[in-house]
Amino acid sequence: MVDVATRAGVSLKTVSRVVNNAPHVQPELVERVLAAVAELGFRRNHLASSLRSGQATATIGLLIEEIANPFYATIAGTAAEVARQRGTMLIIASSEEDPARERQLLRDMCARRVDGLLVVPAGDDHSFMRAEVELGTPVVFLDRPAGGLLADTVLLDNRGGARAGVRRLVEAGHRRIGILLDSIGVYTMRERLDGAQDALAPAGAPYDTRLVRDGVRDPAAAARVVSELLDRPDPPTAFFSLNNRITLGVVEELHRRGSDAALLGFDDFDMASLVPYPLTVIAYDTRELARTAAELLFRRIEGDRSWPRTVVLPTKLVDRGIPPR
Amino acid sequence: MVDVATRAGVSLKTVSRVVNNAPHVQPELVERVLAAVAELGFRRNHLASSLRSGQATATIGLLIEEIANPFYATIAGTAAEVARQRGTMLIIASSEEDPARERQLLRDMCARRVDGLLVVPAGDDHSFMRAEVELGTPVVFLDRPAGGLLADTVLLDNRGGARAGVRRLVEAGHRRIGILLDSIGVYTMRERLDGAQDALAPAGAPYDTRLVRDGVRDPAAAARVVSELLDRPDPPTAFFSLNNRITLGVVEELHRRGSDAALLGFDDFDMASLVPYPLTVIAYDTRELARTAAELLFRRIEGDRSWPRTVVLPTKLVDRGIPPR
DNA sequence: AGAGATTCGGACAACGTTGTCACCATGTGA
DNA sequence: TCACATGGTGACAACGTTGTCCGAATCTCT
Numbered sequence: 001m002v003d004v005a006t007r008a009g010v011s012l013k014t015v016s017r018v019v020n021n022a023p024h025v026q027p028e029l030v031e032r033v034l035a036a037v038a039e040l041g042f043r044r045n046h047l048a049s050s051l052r053s054g055q056a057t058a059t060i061g062l063l064i065e066e067i068a069n070p071f072y073a074t075i076a077g078t079a080a081e082v083a084r085q086r087g088t089m090l091i092i093a094s095s096e097e098d099p100a101r102e103r104q105l106l107r108d109m110c111a112r113r114v115d116g117l118l119v120v121p122a123g124d125d126h127s128f129m130r131a132e133v134e135l136g137t138p139v140v141f142l143d144r145p146a147g148g149l150l151a152d153t154v155l156l157d158n159r160g161g162a163r164a165g166v167r168r169l170v171e172a173g174h175r176r177i178g179i180l181l182d183s184i185g186v187y188t189m190r191e192r193l194d195g196a197q198d199a200l201a202p203a204g205a206p207y208d209t210r211l212v213r214d215g216v217r218d219p220a221a222a223a224r225v226v227s228e229l230l231d232r233p234d235p236p237t238a239f240f241s242l243n244n245r246i247t248l249g250v251v252e253e254l255h256r257r258g259s260d261a262a263l264l265g266f267d268d269f270d271m272a273s274l275v276p277y278p279l280t281v282i283a284y285d286t287r288e289l290a291r292t293a294a295e296l297l298f299r300r301i302e303g304d305r306s307w308p309r310t311v312v313l314p315t316k317l318v319d320r321g322i323p324p325r
Numbered sequence: 326m327v328d329v330a331t332r333a334g335v336s337l338k339t340v341s342r343v344v345n346n347a348p349h350v351q352p353e354l355v356e357r358v359l360a361a362v363a364e365l366g367f368r369r370n371h372l373a374s375s376l377r378s379g380q381a382t383a384t385i386g387l388l389i390e391e392i393a394n395p396f397y398a399t400i401a402g403t404a405a406e407v408a409r410q411r412g413t414m415l416i417i418a419s420s421e422e423d424p425a426r427e428r429q430l431l432r433d434m435c436a437r438r439v440d441g442l443l444v445v446p447a448g449d450d451h452s453f454m455r456a457e458v459e460l461g462t463p464v465v466f467l468d469r470p471a472g473g474l475l476a477d478t479v480l481l482d483n484r485g486g487a488r489a490g491v492r493r494l495v496e497a498g499h500r501r502i503g504i505l506l507d508s509i510g511v512y513t514m515r516e517r518l519d520g521a522q523d524a525l526a527p528a529g530a531p532y533d534t535r536l537v538r539d540g541v542r543d544p545a546a547a548a549r550v551v552s553e554l555l556d557r558p559d560p561p562t563a564f565f566s567l568n569n570r571i572t573l574g575v576v577e578e579l580h581r582r583g584s585d586a587a588l589l590g591f592d593d594f595d596m597a598s599l600v601p602y603p604l605t606v607i608a609y610d611t612r613e614l615a616r617t618a619a620e621l622l623f624r625r626i627e628g629d630r631s632w633p634r635t636v637v638l639p640t641k642l643v644d645r646g647i648p649p650r
Numbered sequence: 651a652g653a654g655a656t657t658c659g660g661a662c663a664a665c666g667t668t669g670t671c672a673c674c675a676t677g678t679g680a
Numbered sequence: 681t682c683a684c685a686t687g688g689t690g691a692c693a694a695c696g697t698t699g700t701c702c703g704a705a706t707c708t709c710t
Contacts, residue, residue, distance in 0.1 A: 012697090013660055013698080013699095014658090024658055029659090043457075044436060045438065047372050047695090051376055051667090051695095051696080052697045052698045053665080054665075054698095057372070067402035070393075073393050073395065076393070076417070077392035080418060089433065091384075091416050092405060092415055093409070094405055107368070108371075109414070111369060248595075248596065270573075271599075274596075326666065335689080335690090336689065337667090337691090338690055338692095339688090339689065341668060342668095342689090345668080349687060350689085372666080373666035373667040374666080376665095376666080376667075377666075377669080379668095654710105655707080655709095656705100656707070657707090658703105659703090659704085662700085663699090663701105664698090664699085668693100669694085670691105670692085672689100674690100675686100676685105676687080676688100677685085678685075
């Protein structure tokens with residue numbers, strides 16, 4: 001900047017003014033400065049700029065579980081888009097469901113003085129962030145609530161969605177329903193399971209814990225579990241898979257066996273209509289989830305100091321057919 | 326930091342030393358400083374730190390087309406992982422295929438003094454980055470080459486892959502092959518098209534431009550084009566779709582019609598085995614593409630000043646059946 | 651013509667950190 | 681006893697910007 005000033009024959013401060021297009025600079029000087037900037041290839045140092053001016057690094061942090069997962073990729077894409085509209089950059093990191101790693105990454109983002117944080121929580125205790133939040137870094141949690149910290153949160157109606165879906169199964173006459181889930185440790189899974197119970201109880205359907213299988217991490221495992229359940233003396237007549245990775249494996253196995261069991265899945269996916277099996281799903285708008293959270297975050301960044309909100313977005317049952325029992 | 330120093334009864338500099346765990350500080354003082362840090366909730370300002378110490382913001386930039394696209398999401402995930410292993414954060418932005426936007430985003434990342442850039446180029450002239458590169462910001466291009474700039478590049482063997490795939494179609498007796506592509510303006514599409522020609526020419530197969538359709542942007546468009554081509558008096562007996570979004574639409578239409586045309590697609594996808602159609606694809610390892618590029622970038626960041634390299638990664642033909650003509 | 655207002659440039663300090671250097675104790679060897 | 685390392689500490693300046701303030705030049709009005 002000094003070099004630019006020398007070259008243009010003005011003071012340092014004038015260059016600063018031109019670069020920030022502040023008012024009250026002679027057009028002629030502006031021109032000379034801009035010429036010098038171009039000649040010397042000057043680019044303002046954003047670090048120094050936001051160090052001096054206090055706040056506004058024009059950067060927000062996004063912490064998710066796993067970037068490559070389409071759900072999180074959609075969230076990231078939407079967040080990036082909202083950020084771009086605000087002239088803000090996005091730092092992304094993935095916690096891989098590891099609370100220690102989550103903590104370290106959040107610390108690191110704070111050290112970088114991000115203007116705000118968008119977090120899909122991995123651990124269940126976020127009280128360690130209280131200091132940062134009180135110091136003025138806005139945080140919005142999405143998809144899952146934070147533990148031990150009052151903050152803005154945007155969730156899906158997991159329980160209501162599962163309830164509605166399972167109710168449809170029950171209405172079609174199903175009573176023995178195999179339920180496959182990733183990990184009971186995850187909030188969304190617990191909610192979905194609760195929703196299923198909500199729908200089963202009034203139908204007087206036995207909530208048979210032998211039909212509920214935890215720890216189904218991938219399609220192959222899902223296929224194995226389905227196979228196992230179908231080989232029981234009293235096999236389930238319907239399946240409810242609690243996420244789309246599991247659904248994939250279930251479809252594969254049901255299709256392979258030519259089974260006529262009903263299948264309900266949480267999470268829609270692109271190719272659902274191509275899948276060789278009638279697949280009813282509980283869908284939701286991932287982009288809206290992310291957009292809502294990001295916009296809430298920016299409102300906070302812009303100074304909104306109102307009481308923390310929790311927004312719950314609806315889910316929708318997409319019925320592609322449920323074979324009756 | 327001043328507050329911490331006061332509280333611990335030491336000088337500013339000693340706090341700095343402790344925070345950076347520099348040697349030659351009395352264990353007792355270290356303890357006192359750490360206590361003060363904990364009590365005051367001090368967190369070192371990364372901005373100021375990297376401003377003062379010159380380089381090393383411990384941040385790299387990734388510029389891709391569209392985060393939500395699974396291909397780029399995989400790249401982003403892999404890049405984030407490599408970065409994390411190096412204690413580096415990742416800034417992600419998407420150009421949405423807009424050269425102007427690409428340019429602005431790259432400038433912005435440079436202004437933030439990233440340690441290096443990973444770029445999937447959108448425009449075809451990147452000479453505007455020469456100044457930055459010469460100033461010492463390493464850049465690695467991936468998936469597509471940069472225009473007008475000598476830099477490290479990691480590519481896929483698009484042409485070779487397409488050639489091998491189409492050769493298989495030709496071997497199975499196909500001569501009239503419908504080719505659907507997104508946009509001839511994109512490097513990868515041109516290469517794949519060239520590969521197809523490579524395989525068709527020696528077979529004496531007519532390269533019938535009426536069977537080549539550009540501008541197929543989404544599955545629905547692909548389905549329409551397939552329908553149109555099949556309704557010709559001399560319909561193609563095989564289709565080659567140049568990306569997976571297109572493949573999706575082609576599968577849908579072929580399946581709908583109960584057609585027995587052969588289908589070859591560029592890009593593998595998760596559910597390929599579930600698709601209700603024998604689908605042979607040209608696959609590649611996206612993670613390896615990203616990992617290679619990211620590791621190359623970090624070698625540069627660590628000081629490697631050797632001549633820029635171009636790495637071409639192989640593709641693999643995954644044969645899930647090709648109906649003969 | 652003089653007083654006040656307006657416009658614009660520049661000197662200076664500060665943001666929070668770290669590199670440089672000098673200093674003060676010790677301990678060590680001649 | 682004296683020089684001389686050595687380990688431990690702090691004062692100071694600097695990184696590249698921008699906010700504050702002062703003052704010079706110009707304009708406006710009576």
